[in-house]
Amino acid sequence: xxxxxxxxxxxxxxxxxxxxxxxxxxxxxxxxxxxxxxxxxxxxxxxxxxxxxxxxxxxxxxxxxxxxxxxxxxxxxxxxxxxxxxxxxxxxxxxxxxxxxxxxxxxxxxxxxxxxxxxxxxxxxxxxxxxxxxxxxxxxxxxxxxxxxxxxxxxxxxxxxxxxxxxxxxxxxxxxxxxxxxxxxxxxxxxxxxxxxxxxxxxxxxxxxxxxxxxxxxxxxxxxxxxxxxxxxxxxxxxxxxxxxxxxxxxxxx
Numbered sequence: 740x741x742x743x744x745x746x747x748x749x750x751x752x753x754x755x756x757x758x759x760x761x762x763x764x765x766x767x768x769x770x771x772x773x774x775x776x777x778x779x780x781x782x783x784x785x786x787x788x789x790x791x792x793x794x795x796x797x798x799x800x801x802x803x804x805x806x807x808x809x810x811x812x813x814x815x816x817x818x819x820x821x822x823x824x825x826x827x828x829x830x831x832x833x834x835x836x837x838x839x840x841x842x843x844x845x846x847x848x849x850x851x852x853x854x855x856x857x858x859x860x861x862x863x864x865x866x867x868x869x870x871x872x873x874x875x876x877x878x879x880x881x882x883x884x885x886x887x888x889x890x891x892x893x894x895x896x897x898x899x900x901x902x903x904x905x906x907x908x909x910x911x912x913x914x915x916x917x918x919x920x921x922x923x924x925x926x927x928x929x930x931x932x933x934x935x936x937x938x939x940x941x942x943x944x945x946x947x948x949x950x951x952x953x954x955x956x957x958x959x960x961x962x963x964x965x966x967x968x969x970x971x972x973x974x975x976x977x978x979x980x981x982x983x984x985x986x987x988x989x990x991x992x993x
Contacts, residue, residue: 744773746780752929753780753787760796765805766846771822778823782831788933788940790831791925792854793838794847797918800837803845803868816875822846824878825853826948832941834932838925839863840918844900849878852885855944857911858925859903860918865911866900884951886910 745756755777757764764770781790794800808814825831837843837854844866851857851865869876882891886909894901906912916924932940953961973991981988 741769741773741776743767743769744777746777748784748787749926750930751786751788751933752926753777753784753790755781755790755792756795757793757801758795760794760798762805763799763802763842764794764796764847765802766822767805767808770805774823775820775829778825778829778831781833788833788937789929790833790835791838791929792835792850793922793925794840797841797860797862799841799847800839800843800863801847801850802842803847804874806872822849823853824849826881826952827853827878832944833937834940834944836925836929838921839865839903839912840921842866842900844868845872845874852878852882852911855947856913856928857906858914858916858921858928859906859912860921861903861915862918863903863906863912863915864900865894865903865906866898867894868898870896871898881951 743757743759745754745758747754747756755774757770757774759765759767759770778790781787819828823829825835834856835854837851837857839851839857839859841860841862842864843851844864845868848865848867867876867879876895879891879895882894885891886894890909893899901909903912903915907915914924914928973993974988977988977991
């Protein structure tokens with residue numbers, strides 16, 4: 740795994756920890772490769788039911804890309820496998836939790852966004868800072884599904900951070916706890932999930948993402964199918980008729 744990322748299984752909960760606190764857990768090549776190795780290991784680990792992704796130290800979950808490395812390598816468009824992005828370039832059928840212990844900026848925001856659940860320290864901050872450094876955010880496509888579109892717009896065009904409490908208020912974060920309690924809170928949530936029936940949990944995860952994975956056209960087609968029996972029912976005629984006749988409707992359920 741290298742020195743920059745650690746993987747450990749604690750009672751069925753896999754902990755994947757970015758361990759580069761001196762660089763605010765930035766996404767150097769070593770970190771990215773370690774994340775890929777860790778995610779694949781979790782997928783193959785039959786004894787791990789849930790993954791918790793976190794960072795070491797108390798300043799940063801992940802401050803994003805290593806800008807120095809980007810400058811040195813003249814990085815343009817990151818390759819498709821630049822780093823794991825759950826649901827986009829790697830399938831992770833088991834539940835994942837981000838335990839955000841500090842700033843989650845840029846690529847760090849991506850890492851938190853891609854996890855199924857987020858537990859944040861009350862000192863955590865979230866920001867999509869690419870606009871401030873001229874970088875891109877194609878990975879933000881799921882964001883308007885996670886938070887209101889106007890909040891997504893604000894995050895993307897301002898580059899300014901929001902607090903853990905506001906992130907929870909807009910739906911990006913599930914739970915906010917004191918920094919000292921973050922590990923235990925994430926472990927407790929993971930243990931609750933791990934104790935449940937694994938097939939049910941994995942099916943539940945797939946169900947939640949059905950809408951997010953489909954295109955608008957697919958969603959409209961699915962909605963047409965759902966509503967066709969309603970349009971074609973006797974009740975669909977009864978409602979307008981009752982309105983016209985100024986009487987209460989008599990529903991038949993057919």
